[in-house]
Amino acid sequence: MTYRIKRVAHLTGINPATLRAWERRYQLLTPRRSAAGYRLYSDEDISILSRIKRMIDEGLSIGEALERVRHSSVPLGAHADAGLMHEVRDEILHALLTMDRPRAQASWDRLESVPSLRRMDEVLMPVLREVGERWARGEIGVADEHYATAFAREKMAAAFQELDAGSVGGPLAVCAGLPEEEHELGLMAAALHLLDAGWRVIYLGINVPLDEIGRVAAERRPAMICSSVMRPMGRDEFDGLLAALRAAVPGGVEVVVGGTGIPHEFGAAPERVRVVGDLGEILAV
Numbered sequence: 001m002t003y004r005i006k007r008v009a010h011l012t013g014i015n016p017a018t019l020r021a022w023e024r025r026y027q028l029l030t031p032r033r034s035a036a037g038y039r040l041y042s043d044e045d046i047s048i049l050s051r052i053k054r055m056i057d058e059g060l061s062i063g064e065a066l067e068r069v070r071h072s073s074v075p076l077g078a079h080a081d082a083g084l085m086h087e088v089r090d091e092i093l094h095a096l097l098t099m100d101r102p103r104a105q106a107s108w109d110r111l112e113s114v115p116s117l118r119r120m121d122e123v124l125m126p127v128l129r130e131v132g133e134r135w136a137r138g139e140i141g142v143a144d145e146h147y148a149t150a151f152a153r154e155k156m157a158a159a160f161q162e163l164d165a166g167s168v169g170g171p172l173a174v175c176a177g178l179p180e181e182e183h184e185l186g187l188m189a190a191a192l193h194l195l196d197a198g199w200r201v202i203y204l205g206i207n208v209p210l211d212e213i214g215r216v217a218a219e220r221r222p223a224m225i226c227s228s229v230m231r232p233m234g235r236d237e238f239d240g241l242l243a244a245l246r247a248a249v250p251g252g253v254e255v256v257v258g259g260t261g262i263p264h265e266f267g268a269a270p271e272r273v274r275v276v277g278d279l280g281e282i283l284a285v
Contacts, residue, residue: 002032002040010165011115012049019049026066028052047113085111085122093127096148097140104151116159117196120189124152128185149185156188160203163195170198171223176213177206178241178257183230186259190226190282199224214248225249226282229259239267246270256282 005016022028031039048069055065088107095104111119131148134140175191184206191201202220217225249255258276269275276282
């Protein structure tokens with residue numbers, strides 16, 4: 001993933017003027033350029049800068065911080081290997097299923113310098129899928145599932161706040177859970193991916209009446225309404241829901257619906273309605 005300098009400044013706490021000066025004076029980074037000439041920074045660049053900023057905040061000079069980073073054998077957070085990510089996933093899963101929040105938090109903190117979206121995709125969401133599967137098999141109870149979900153939601157809400165603070169000037173999306181939909185984290189994940197891709201997001205949460213989704217769409221005129229369907233639906237119910245949602249939303253607004261509750265077979269989607277299978281497809285707009 002790549003980031004422009006304003007986004008880098010928000011993520012690292014280093015203002016753009018300082019960052020440019022460091023690049024000139026210390027040959028700190030060599031960001032590539034977009035076709036329009038903008039600097040483009042990588043996840044590894046973000047990790048390096050975040051580590052340098054923490055060291056400076058702790059009292060080191062820029063020269064001392066650079067020396068430590070250049071000679072450090074510690075893997076960079078943005079390039080944490082698959083083994084480490086898997087290890088942290090297992091630690092958090094075990095901690096949550098034993099309701100040991102301090103241990104879960106300590107494991108989460110091991111990935112502090114890993115970009116929030118990668119932590120969500122490679123740690124939180126796999127943990128939640130495993131928790132859901134264990135609940136479906138009757139191996140854990142509702143309380144266990146709710147405990148794990150609460151931890152994940154807290155982390156995703158923090159990531160949303162961080163990403164939302166830096167979202168300016170992009171297209172607008174409204175993320176809203178459909179009526180009777182009680183599962184939220186898939187919708188939150190979609191919102192985070194949109195924010196990370198430069199969108200602005202109005203997040204309405206779960207179980208929103210269709211007329212309210214339509215009212216917000218009419219007032220704010222977003223480029224997209226994004227909804228998730230997690231509870232299992234039959235073909236007729238899903239087709240009817242798509243038609244009702246399309247009718248509630250102004251015609252110029254695209255509607256995107258995804259989620260595990262979508263039936264394997266359904267009718268033709270109404271005009272300007274896309275049914276998607278994963279977040280990558282939601283972002284293909």
